[in-house]
Amino acid sequence: MMEIECILNKHGLKVPPSAGRGGMYAIVDCNSFYCSCERLFMPHLDNKPVVVLSNNDGCIISRTDEAKAFGVEMAGPYFLAKPLIEKYNIATFSSNYNLYGDLSWRVMETLRILIGKENVEVYSVDEAFLNLDEFCNSNLQETGLRIRETVEEWTGIKVSVGVAPTKVLSKVANHLAKKNKIATQCVVVLDTKEKIAKALQDTPIGEVWGVGRQYAQKLIELNAVFTAFDLTKKTAEWAHKNLGGVVGVRLLKELKGEPANEMKQELTIKKMIATTRMFGSPVKNIDDIKEAVATYTSKAAEKLRRQHSAATIISVFVVPREQTHTTHFRHGPTISSYVTLPVATSATNELIKPAVQLVDKLFEKGRLYKKAGVLLSGLVPDTTIQGNLFVTEATNNKRLLMSMIDNVNFAMRNDVVKFAASGTTRDWKMRQELRSPRYTSRWNEMKEVH
DNA sequence: TCTGGGGTCCTAGGACCC
DNA sequence: TCTGGGGTCCTAGGACCC
Numbered sequence: 001m002m003e004i005e006c007i008l009n010k011h012g013l014k015v016p017p018s019a020g021r022g023g024m025y026a027i028v029d030c031n032s033f034y035c036s037c038e039r040l041f042m043p044h045l046d047n048k049p050v051v052v053l054s055n056n057d058g059c060i061i062s063r064t065d066e067a068k069a070f071g072v073e074m075a076g077p078y079f080l081a082k083p084l085i086e087k088y089n090i091a092t093f094s095s096n097y098n099l100y101g102d103l104s105w106r107v108m109e110t111l112r113i114l115i116g117k118e119n120v121e122v123y124s125v126d127e128a129f130l131n132l133d134e135f136c137n138s139n140l141q142e143t144g145l146r147i148r149e150t151v152e153e154w155t156g157i158k159v160s161v162g163v164a165p166t167k168v169l170s171k172v173a174n175h176l177a178k179k180n181k182i183a184t185q186c187v188v189v190l191d192t193k194e195k196i197a198k199a200l201q202d203t204p205i206g207e208v209w210g211v212g213r214q215y216a217q218k219l220i221e222l223n224a225v226f227t228a229f230d231l232t233k234k235t236a237e238w239a240h241k242n243l244g245g246v247v248g249v250r251l252l253k254e255l256k257g258e259p260a261n262e263m264k265q266e267l268t269i270k271k272m273i274a275t276t277r278m279f280g281s282p283v284k285n286i287d288d289i290k291e292a293v294a295t296y297t298s299k300a301a302e303k304l305r306r307q308h309s310a311a312t313i314i315s316v317f318v319v320p321r322e323q324t325h326t327t328h329f330r331h332g333p334t335i336s337s338y339v340t341l342p343v344a345t346s347a348t349n350e351l352i353k354p355a356v357q358l359v360d361k362l363f364e365k366g367r368l369y370k371k372a373g374v375l376l377s378g379l380v381p382d383t384t385i386q387g388n389l390f391v392t393e394a395t396n397n398k399r400l401l402m403s404m405i406d407n408v409n410f411a412m413r414n415d416v417v418k419f420a421a422s423g424t425t426r427d428w429k430m431r432q433e434l435r436s437p438r439y440t441s442r443w444n445e446m447k448e449v450h
Numbered sequence: 451t452c453t454g455g456g457g458t459c460c461t462a463g464g465a466c467c468c
Numbered sequence: 469t470c471t472g473g474g475g476t477c478c479t480a481g482g483a484c485c486c
Binding site for chain 3: 053054055056057058059061075076077078079080082095124244245246247270271272273274275276277278373
Binding site: 124209211213 | 464465466467468
């Protein structure tokens with residue numbers, strides 16, 4: 001903790017706040033994160049094309065610049081990209097979340113050490129916002145470079161850094177850094193009106209953080225808004241009407257340089273917890289679906305207990321295989337149902353029972369199913385569960401048992417201890433044919449050094 | 451039979467994010 | 469043959485209350 005403060009101070013980067021301009025935000029984003037994780041243990045893949053596949057080896061969720069250059073589409077289905085992948089001999093991996101989670105933690109920890117825990121908001125597995133107020137009057141370009149270099153040195157992961165007066169603008173800066181890695185050295189700072197205006201002119205409207213496909217299309221067709229800069233010419237009223245109400249107003253403010261998204265507290269409590277999976281192959285047997293749902297429920301319950309919550313609502317959904325064949329991918333209809341529990345609980349067995357009953361309700365004999373999922377909501381703090389008169393003290397022991405099971409599972413990083421309803425055969429489980437070893441979280445899969 | 455205005459809570463669904 | 473999984477926030481509209 002002390003160490004790096006010294007490093008940053010040595011370079012004169014940390015300056016007392018509030019001597020000049022307003023606050024600044026940074027977004028630090030790992031480059032092709034999952035691919036970078038794979039490369040870390042296979043240095044011969046440096047500068048070679050790499051892709052990582054989603055669960056079930058369904059589609060491409062991470063690709064390196066080299067793979068992109070060969071025309072591999074982000075989020076495209078694997079089977080469509082396969083000819084390209086084979087032609088150019090692109091290294092391909094099934095996703096290995098144990099590995100990515102571990103490396104993500106190292107990157108975030110580095111950032112926390114660098115600029116202080118309270119100034120880091122982990123936004124996703126490979127991104128974090130930083131509050132740079134304390135560095136505002138120093139050379140931000142230098143600060144950005146230092147952050148990038150330190151993360152790479154300590155973790156081996158390359159990141160891009162975007163710095164600007166608001167979160168939305170920092171995302172714009174980050175995009176520009178990624179688009180031109182060599183010229184920018186992966187760091188872009190937007191700290192003057194002129195730089196911001198230029199950056200916004202260079203940013204297509206659809207690339208703005210918060211403008212998705214629907215809005216991008218609408219803005220282009222109806223309002224001739226083609227770039228982020230065009231959008232800044234609109235009024236708040238206009239944004240409210242055309243860009244999703246208050247959300248659009250906030251977005252517009254941020255584009256104009258006025259912060260409207262604050263830093264979020266670390267460790268936000270989730271309001272909903274879901275575990276859902278596609279099946280490895282379609283399932284027609286109700287017992288298999290129950291088994292899957294029971295497994296998902298215990299996974300979800302673990303997540304629930306990890307944040308010390310209890311659930312009052314449990315919903316289950318299944319997705320039947322589509323009846324018609326079309327060339328375009330469409331989501332099939334989702335069939336779902338839920339129950340409200342009499343008392344909030346985080347006990348796996350108390351959640352599995354209603355979950356399995358819901359499957360009985362949803363299942364139709366003769367249909368093939370390709371996906372199922374469990375959603376826990378109506379979450380309340382576990383410590384202050386509002387009991388009712390008919391619930392006795394037995395609950396406490398149950399919670400103790402649960403936390404023991406969680407610890408065992410966490411230590412093994414697998415479902416060593418399971419409930420009987422989760423079954424043992426698992427015909428429905430995912431395909432993961434190309435997964436790399438879990439180098440950093442399993443002893444027996446650790447990298448050997450010769 | 452007639453019938454206002456304002457509030458809350460809940461749910462379904464849509465949009466977005468990585 | 470084969471297209472992921474896990475979240476967030478907001479809005480509209482209905483039920484209900486006084």
